[in-house]
Amino acid sequence: MSEERQADVQALSGTDTRVYEAVAVLAVDDRTATVEEIVHATDLPEEAVRHSLGTLAEAGWLRADGAAYAVGRHDWSVER
Structure with a gap:
């Protein structure tokens, strides 16, 4: 994916945005996110999250x- 497209958040689907945001929330505390945490945070099916x-x-x-x-x-x- 090009740098220009990567920088454009509007290129993300609604599901991708929700998953990205779930990971970003944990990143504020310098944590990584497991699939299970993302499924729980987004209430999306595991297959969609993966x-x-x-x-x-x-x-x-x-x-x-x-x-x-x-x-x-x-x-x-990300500001704390």
């Missing part, structure tokens, strides 16, 4: 960290 995680990781929005996920590289910060 598909979205793959899409987001492939695009660079998220990165796999063992069995969990973290926010990928970006040039903005």
